[in-house]
Structures are given as structure tokens and as C-alpha cells.
Amino acid sequence: MLLRLPVRSTPLDRQLYPFYSSPYFPNDTTRPHVFDIKWIRENPDAFDAGLKKRGLESAAGKLIEIDEARRSHLTALQDAQSRRNAASKEIGKAMAAKDQAAADKLKAEVADLKERIQTGEEKARELEMQLNEVLSAIPNLPLDDVPLGADENDNVEVRRWGEPPKFDFEPKQHFEVGESLGLMDFETAAKISGARFVVLKGALSRLERAIASFMIDLHTGENGYTEYNPPLLVKDAAAYGTGNLPKFAEDLFRTTEGFWLIPTAEVSLTNMVRDEIIPADQLPMRCTAWTPCFRSEAGSAGRDTRGMIRQHQFSKVELVSITTPEASLDEHERMTASAEKVLQRLELPYRTMLLCTGDVGFASRKTYDIEVWLPGQNAYREISSCSVCGDFQARRMNARYRAGDKDVRFVHTLNGSGLAVGRTMVAILENFQQADGTVIVPKELRPYMGGMERIEPAA
Known part of the structure; x- marks a missing residue:
């Protein structure tokens, strides 16, 4: 027997965001999302309809917004990692060509990219935690044959x-x-x-x-x-x-x-x-x-x-x-x-x-x-x-x-x-x-x- 979710319709931020500071939320960002965010992106209306049945406001838009920020950051992070790998190879070529100025410039770029990537990885973990925490505060979606009702x-x-x-x-x-x-x-x-x-x-x-x-x-x-x-x-x-x-x-x-x-x-x-x-x-x-x-x-x-x-x-x-x-x-x-x-x-x-x-x-x-x-x-x-x-x-x-x-x-x-x-x-x-x-x-x-x-x- 599970504890009941009180039915209410409040602003989304007040429904979901208080759980960001919870000391009981697991900080392992490798775990799967509580809800399939890909499914939510592809079926936002169905997701919001399920929440509406529970007396809750729409959440798909906010979740997609958080996920877009996460995905955009991950893309930029991957691009930086790819550029660092490429620049590292170019250093060898510059050194072989005895172009010290080019090698020094590339080394400086690699060092900068390394710092940016470390910062970016921490930011990626934060964004992943943010998404999963918001998802964790959302109740399960009822099946179609569950009758509509308030209490x-x-x-x-x-x-x-x-x-x-x-x-x-x-x-x-x-x-x-x-x-x-x-x-x-x-x-x-x-x-x-x-x-x-x-x-x-x-x-x-x-x-x-x-x-x-x-x-x-x-x-x-x-x-x-x-x-x-x-x-x-x-x-x-x-x-x-x-x-x-x-x-x-x-x-x-x-x-x-x-x-x-x-x-x-x-x-x-x-x-x-x-x-x-x-x-x-x-x-x-x-x-x-x-x-x-x-x-x-x-x-x-x-x-x-x-x-x-x-x-x-x-x-x-x-x-x-x-x-x-x-x-x-x-x-x-x-x-x-x-x-x-x-x-x-x-x-x-x-x-x-x-x-x-x-x-x-x-x-x-x-x-x-x-x-x-x-x-x-x-x-x-x-x-x-x-x-x-x-x-x-x-x-x-x-x-x-x-x-x-x-x-x-x-x-x-x-x-x-x-x-x-x-x-x-x-x-x-x-x-x-x-x-x-x-x-x-x-x-x-x-x-x-x-x-x-x-x-x-x-x-």
C-alpha cells in the first residue's frame, strides 16, 4: 500500500522544484530517468493529459525546456572534446614540422579546452540531476481505464x-x-x-x-x-x-x-x-x-x-x-x-x-x-x-x-x-x-x- 498523493493544482514550480534541495535524492547521474524523457518529447500532449487526470498542471513544456538545455550543453561538451582530440594530434604535426609557434598556440588551446571540459562535465552532472529530480517529483500516469475523479x-x-x-x-x-x-x-x-x-x-x-x-x-x-x-x-x-x-x-x-x-x-x-x-x-x-x-x-x-x-x-x-x-x-x-x-x-x-x-x-x-x-x-x-x-x-x-x-x-x-x-x-x-x-x-x-x-x- 502506497501513500496517497493529494490532489491539487498549483504552479508547476511549487509542485516540483522544492525537491532540488532534498538530501535523500540519489546523486548518481548514470541511473535511468524516472520517466522516459524521449517519450515525453515525442508525446507531450499525452503526458500532460495524464497529469491533468491527477489534477496537476501541465509539465511537458518545462521538462522539455530542461532537457533541451541539457542536450544542448552535452552537444557543446562533445564538440569541445572532439576539438581537444583534434588539436592534440595537430600539436604532433606542428612539432614534426618544427613550427614551434603553431605548437605553442595549439597547446594553449588544448589547456583551455581541458579546463572548459572539466567545468562542462560538472555542469552536465548538474543538469542531469536537475532533470531527474524534477521527474522524480511527478506521480505515475494512470491507465486509461482508471475512472476520472477528485477523491x-x-x-x-x-x-x-x-x-x-x-x-x-x-x-x-x-x-x-x-x-x-x-x-x-x-x-x-x-x-x-x-x-x-x-x-x-x-x-x-x-x-x-x-x-x-x-x-x-x-x-x-x-x-x-x-x-x-x-x-x-x-x-x-x-x-x-x-x-x-x-x-x-x-x-x-x-x-x-x-x-x-x-x-x-x-x-x-x-x-x-x-x-x-x-x-x-x-x-x-x-x-x-x-x-x-x-x-x-x-x-x-x-x-x-x-x-x-x-x-x-x-x-x-x-x-x-x-x-x-x-x-x-x-x-x-x-x-x-x-x-x-x-x-x-x-x-x-x-x-x-x-x-x-x-x-x-x-x-x-x-x-x-x-x-x-x-x-x-x-x-x-x-x-x-x-x-x-x-x-x-x-x-x-x-x-x-x-x-x-x-x-x-x-x-x-x-x-x-x-x-x-x-x-x-x-x-x-x-x-x-x-x-x-x-x-x-x-x-x-x-x-x-x-x-x-x-x-x-x-x-
Whole structure:
């Protein structure tokens, strides 16, 4: 699940240029451009149309202007290098002809050209960095079948599964259920760490572990994913590769040693192919991991302040696919079905939403949100986002595959929650709550709970 890009229409300079001074932007000018600048030059209207769908102003003209300056400078630099090479040869000829004056003049020219070339190479690096930084601040372009819209109110329901349960009592929200069981403690968590943390105890602590184990077993046993246990701390380049940096630095936690705590295992899993050329017969790669995740929730002040819906620390089972361009859209449907299967097995009602252009994430071309029914809120709430990113992340990571002997192309990347473990617990507590305050354990989870069928209040 990626962080959302706020929809806005502001002057281009204010949209893009603040990132020039970002300390988290990689300074390697040999890496590929985040967007294919050649394609932008040849298709400026199509590029701007994609930005317009996201509520952003045109950018092709400014990008082409920066690129023209870069290309013009590179041409002048190449001309200077060619002239230096030619002049160096002419020095030998002048010396052979015993024309010292001509040789001295040529030597002076070569020295001047050498200085100009050194200065020009530094300028070329600056122009290359400038272009890539501007490109790095631009979100991915949505696919044609993504509905136009400004925000979540314009998302389109694709399908719905299961019927919301009917209660003969007023259903409670999950934190009311958990606290009444004596197994969910927000006050102690606040004493230890502050707001947006929780301490789980006893059966609820085991339930979280059971949910994650069930999900991992399902994805590896039936859905064809390989389980990984990746690092939770990543470098700048890894967070940049998935699109979290530089734009969303404030949404992440950073250590004093310069590592970033992962907001999702997508960052670690996707970056396993960074700077790699993968043989085509090894694709698709399907990866899954159950990890803690950490988010500052910088833009969510006042939202979901009670309970486990939006916390600084939570656990999630992530799904990541690395595939070819031809297979990525089918893989997107497959990944979404894999996430939906978890809810079906747990008998939790849900609906699947196709996000509109104003709500789709920064790195995504197309996203399905799966929303589970929460009786205590009388609403559907997001429990998974499954996104296809095209080559957007692959370009940032320089991740490629070999399609033939000489044909090397960028891979396509996909990611999705399969599912958010804490939110799945929330859904179980609310959908399976009983009038006496107990909670029925879904049948699929009972083997992971030592045969427990019902969660009782703590003794």
C-alpha cells in the first residue's frame, strides 16, 4: 500500500522544484530517468493529459525546456572534446614540422579546452540531476481505464462479497470489544510510547499471530508466493526506489544513523531486484512477507485517533510481484484475487473498489482497494490496496530483465496488502462479536489458536 498523493493544482514550480534541495535524492547521474524523457518529447500532449487526470498542471513544456538545455550543453561538451582530440594530434604535426609557434598556440588551446571540459562535465552532472529530480517529483500516469475523479468519493465499486451480519444488539467498535475483554490496552501503550500504539494481551496477541500465519500459509501454499523475511531498516536508495522518497519523507520514521523504518515490506521486497538484470524465465517473481510496519501518519491528524485502524506501528502481510510488461495487468487481477481470498476464507464481507485518478497512489498506474465491512462503524474500511506500477519503480531502481540475447527491458512491479493484520483483527472483533461480549474465532483460524473457538474475557 502506497501513500496517497493529494490532489491539487498549483504552479508547476511549487509542485516540483522544492525537491532540488532534498538530501535523500540519489546523486548518481548514470541511473535511468524516472520517466522516459524521449517519450515525453515525442508525446507531450499525452503526458500532460495524464497529469491533468491527477489534477496537476501541465509539465511537458518545462521538462522539455530542461532537457533541451541539457542536450544542448552535452552537444557543446562533445564538440569541445572532439576539438581537444583534434588539436592534440595537430600539436604532433606542428612539432614534426618544427613550427614551434603553431605548437605553442595549439597547446594553449588544448589547456583551455581541458579546463572548459572539466567545468562542462560538472555542469552536465548538474543538469542531469536537475532533470531527474524534477521527474522524480511527478506521480505515475494512470491507465486509461482508471475512472476520472477528485477523491475517494469518486471511486467505483467493482464487486461485493458476503452479507454484513445482522445483530440483535448494538454492535460495538473493535476497541470497545477489545477493552471489554481486557485484552486491548491503549493506556499502557500511551504510557510507554504515546498515541497511536496498543498493547495486546493473551488471546488477542495470539489472534494477531494466528491471522498472519494463516495469511502466509495461504499465500505460499495456494497462491504461489515465496515467503521472505526482509530487513525492516532500509537505505535512502531503497525508499527512493519505491517512490517513498523524496516526496513522502515526513510520512516515514528515520533513525539517527540514516536508516528508514519500512512503512511496508513492499520497500524491502521490491528493492531485491534493484540494479539487477533478471532472466525472463525467472519471471514472474511473487514474494510475500509478514513484517512490522511503521508510519508517522503525518497527514492524518484527528483521523481514527481511537483504536487500531491507524497506528504508528502495525503488522502486515505484503504481496509483491515482479513481472514483464505484457503480464502485469493480468498479475494485478491475480494479486487482488489472492488478497480477496483471505477475506473469503475468514467469512468477512467486503467490497472491491477501483480507485479514481484523484485517489490513486503516487507510484501506481491503477489500484484496487479492498474494503472490509465493520459493523461497529457501519461502514466499509480499507484493508488492502493492490497496485500495478508499470515501470515507474523499476526505472528508479534500474531493475530490468533480459527478454532476448540483446533485448534488456525494465520490469513491471506490483504490490498489495495480503492483508493488513491489525485491520483484519479489527474486522474479526466487530463481525464475530457476541451479545455476551465474547468473540467467535473464525473456523480457518482455530488450528492456529490451539483449537480455541471463542475468545472470552481475561480472567
